[in-house]
Amino acid sequence: MKILFASSEVFPHAKSGGLADVASALPHAIKEFEDISRVMPLYGFMSKKGLKKVKNLEIKISHIKYDVVVYTKLQKKVLTYFIEAPLLSSTQNMYADEKGDYANNDLRFSIFCNAIVVLSLELGVDIIHLNDWHTALTALYIKDAKLDIKTVFTIHNLAYQGIFDFESLQRVGIDSKYFSMDKLEFYGRVNFLKAGVFYSDAVTTVSSNYAKEILTKEFGCGLDGFLKVHKAKLSGILNGIDTDIFNPKTDKTLVYRFDKNSLKDKYKNKVEFIKQSTLKDPRKPLFVMITRLVEQKGIDLVLSSLKKLLQNKLNFFMLGEGGENISIHLEKLSKKYDNFEFFNGYNESLSHMAYASADFLLMPSRFEPCGLNQLIAMRYGTIPVVHSVGGLKESVFEDILACGIGIVFEKFTQKEFLSAIDRALKLKKDTKKLDEIKQLNMECDFSFEKSALKYIEIYYKILK
Numbered sequence: 106m107k108i109l110f111a112s113s114e115v116f117p118h119a120k121s122g123g124l125a126d127v128a129s130a131l132p133h134a135i136k137e138f139e140d141i142s143r144v145m146p147l148y149g150f151m152s153k154k155g156l157k158k159v160k161n162l163e164i165k166i167s168h169i170k171y172d173v174v175v176y177t178k179l180q181k182k183v184l185t186y187f188i189e190a191p192l193l194s195s196t197q198n199m200y201a202d203e204k205g206d207y208a209n210n211d212l213r214f215s216i217f218c219n220a221i222v223v224l225s226l227e228l229g230v231d232i233i234h235l236n237d238w239h240t241a242l243t244a245l246y247i248k249d250a251k252l253d254i255k256t257v258f259t260i261h262n263l264a265y266q267g268i269f270d271f272e273s274l275q276r277v278g279i280d281s282k283y284f285s286m287d288k289l290e291f292y293g294r295v296n297f298l299k300a301g302v303f304y305s306d307a308v309t310t311v312s313s314n315y316a317k318e319i320l321t322k323e324f325g326c327g328l329d330g331f332l333k334v335h336k337a338k339l340s341g342i343l344n345g346i347d348t349d350i351f352n353p354k355t356d357k358t359l360v361y362r363f364d365k366n367s368l369k370d371k372y373k374n375k376v377e378f379i380k381q382s383t384l385k386d387p388r389k390p391l392f393v394m395i396t397r398l399v400e401q402k403g404i405d406l407v408l409s410s411l412k413k414l415l416q417n418k419l420n421f422f423m424l425g426e427g428g429e430n431i432s433i434h435l436e437k438l439s440k441k442y443d444n445f446e447f448f449n450g451y452n453e454s455l456s457h458m459a460y461a462s463a464d465f466l467l468m469p470s471r472f473e474p475c476g477l478n479q480l481i482a483m484r485y486g487t488i489p490v491v492h493s494v495g496g497l498k499e500s501v502f503e504d505i506l507a508c509g510i511g512i513v514f515e516k517f518t519q520k521e522f523l524s525a526i527d528r529a530l531k532l533k534k535d536t537k538k539l540d541e542i543k544q545l546n547m548e549c550d551f552s553f554e555k556s557a558l559k560y561i562e563i564y565y566k567i568l569k
């Protein structure tokens with residue numbers, strides 16, 4: 106079986122969030138069992154150093170020809186194909202600049218999808234594994250051309266659907282016969298994600314719980330009815346993490362590397378982290394939050410609770426990117442409180458140091474398809490404090506001494522959130538129990554192996 110894994114972002118080349126981590130780690134795990142390669146765009150900000158130019162492809166969309174250049178790079182036994190094409194590759198960001206989303210994202214990602222189809226035919230792949238709306242049109246193009254290739258479509262976050270004006274259909278070369286409510290139409294506009302769901306042979310999302318939640322009005326983002334129609338081919342598979350990249354024993358970005366038997370060295374990182382921040386006193390419990398600054402992540406709950414939260418004897422460090430208004434507000438608060446520091450931006454090495462130094466990770470998400478932060482945190486002996494939703498409900502447990510121990514609150518209210526913080530502070534005082542939990546979490550297997558096998562099972566099922 107030959108598989109091509111397609112994603113708009115792959116760590117370390119381009120990353121805006123968890124999708125890039127998954128697109129990096131999952132193919133490596135699948136490669137242990139099956140023949141898989143990967144394809145992603147070559148964006149304008151990416152370096153071509155180390156890439157090998159391997160072929161030219163020609164694609165046509167609405168009678169316009171686009172010349173595509175394909176590069177490759179081998180990483181940990183997985184070959185990645187990079188697609189360089191007009192419009193797709195000319196931007197300095199993936200999806201948007203300071204003015205907002207690129208106006209031609211429909212065409213940019215349609216070019217990517219067309220290139221995936223042509224490349225797949227040349228490579229003779231049996232399965233294309235598509236991820237999120239940027240790759241979704243591939244499924245439609247495959248079915249439209251009656252090609253003998255099966256597709257799996259994974260929804261990493263239903264909140265992002267790729268919605269464009271009606272005119273987009275013509276721009277991306279899709280016949281208007283597909284513009285109906287049961288297919289691509291969405292309140293008079295065109296919805297790319299719907300193409301992925303409708304035309305793929307299997308649809309997955311990143312936790313079993315989220316697979317159930319998206320069938321409800323509350324979490325369905327307007328697509329719950331549509332998804333219910335396709336329920337039979339929908340399943341949930343929990344994400345893992347790359348346990349080589351996220352490994353406190355070998356992580357070069359840490360000042361002190363450690364494992365479950367050397368938690369003193371975790372504390373030394375904390376001392377160093379506090380020294381380099383505006384915070385004081387490493388003996389105080391350190392809470393961190395590492396996040397995109399969007400409503401999904403519960404930023405509003407944190408902001409409305411912040412004053413009360415900071416009245417406790419604790420330090421709170423937040424690393425966040427996005428939303429100019431929120432970041433300006435957080436910067437002001439950071440100056441006001443001496444036990445709160447906000448670092449504005451995306452910073453990979455700082456995030457590792459924060460995971461390693463913290464006692465607790467805050468993840469009060471309104472909704473969370475899977476969430477990777479809580480898994481990374483536990484791998485670094487940091488205890489997650491989470492809202493019981495989506496994948497968090499499936500990976501963090503408060504009541505049992507098993508894998509994935511943390512503090513869990515049920516209702517998305519200030520009262521429950523602050524009460525969870527209180528429980529965390531109480532736990533911090535019980536050093537023996539705290540260390541025991543840290544060690545148990547650090548022993549857990551958060552790798553992608555189990556999930557990789559579940560994806561492979563789906564690939565074989567749809568090939569039958």
Ligand code: ADP
Nearest residue numbers: 122123396397425426450451452456476477478
């Ligand atoms: P999402 O994809 O919704 O943003 P996930 O929990 O699936 O959330 O994945 C988030 C990933 O992005 C994790 O690897 C996390 O460490 C990383 N991350 C998020 N925000 C930042 C940031 N500001 N700086 C560095 N890494 C970040």
